[in-house]
């Protein structure tokens with residue numbers, strides 16, 4: 001995701017913000033994610049994006065993301081999210 005967004009910013013340098021509207025993949029709440037370029041890459045506010053398979057991404061609201069962000073390893077994150085859904 002980060003690579004794709006970086007490409008968007010590179011392709012159109014006048015873009016200062018990308019706004020993504022969607023629903024949290026966990027609780028279904030409507031979210032507005034603002035993506036802005038920063039000196040270290042990109043900054044996200046209002047939610048988070050996670051890759052769940054190649055070129056497919058899910059959006060999470062800050063509340064749900066805070067729960068899963070404690071685990072930083074992608075594979076463990078995926079496993080835990082699957083388990084949460086199954087339960």
Ligand SMILES: [Zn+2]
Pocket residue numbers: 024025026027028029060061062063064065
């Ligand atoms: Zn949520």
